[in-house]
Amino acid sequence: MGYGVYEEPGNGRWAGYMVPAPCDYPGCEAEIDRGLGWKCEEHVEYTADGTESEVEGCGLFFCEEHRYETSDHHTVKPKPDSGHWTAWQLVDDSWEQWRVENPERVAKMRALVTEADLTWARAQLDDPEDDDRG
Ligand SMILES: [Zn+2]
Numbered sequence: 001m002g003y004g005v006y007e008e009p010g011n012g013r014w015a016g017y018m019v020p021a022p023c024d025y026p027g028c029e030a031e032i033d034r035g036l037g038w039k040c041e042e043h044v045e046y047t048a049d050g051t052e053s054e055v056e057g058c059g060l061f062f063c064e065e066h067r068y069e070t071s072d073h074h075t076v077k078p079k080p081d082s083g084h085w086t087a088w089q090l091v092d093d094s095w096e097q098w099r100v101e102n103p104e105r106v107a108k109m110r111a112l113v114t115e116a117d118l119t120w121a122r123a124q125l126d127d128p129e130d131d132d133r134g
């Protein structure tokens with residue numbers, strides 16, 4: 001699946017540029033995705049005396065506004081997957097095989113997802129069930 005959708009090693013979090021998600025910053029509702037472009041990775045920081053040092057990123061995903069506020073990142077807890085994303089995994093054909101292989105996770109996701117999210121996900125499918133073309 002390349003970088004489009006993958007599970008992060010260690011924490012099992014869904015990531016990739018095809019995974020829609022809110023910014024991880026508390027209270028921020030900016031819609032981003034979990035692509036590498038939004039990820040806090042290793043970067044250079046300058047100390048008060050101007051010394052350059054390489055700092056390891058926290059690995060969370062932030063919008064344009066919060067990505068560089070790295071001094072706050074240590075307080076940030078990862079947000080759960082978006083309801084839209086969870087619903088998509090439950091309804092899209094390309095996830096059929098994964099659903100068959102992961103029944104326990106599917107059961108947990110079904111318990112979390114709302115009807116509104118499922119309705120949204122079904123509307124994204126290429127071939128909607130209702131064939132109403134007027
Ligand atoms: Zn960070």
Ligand SMILES: [Zn+2]
Pocket residue numbers: 023024025028029030062063064065066
């Ligand atoms: Zn943000």
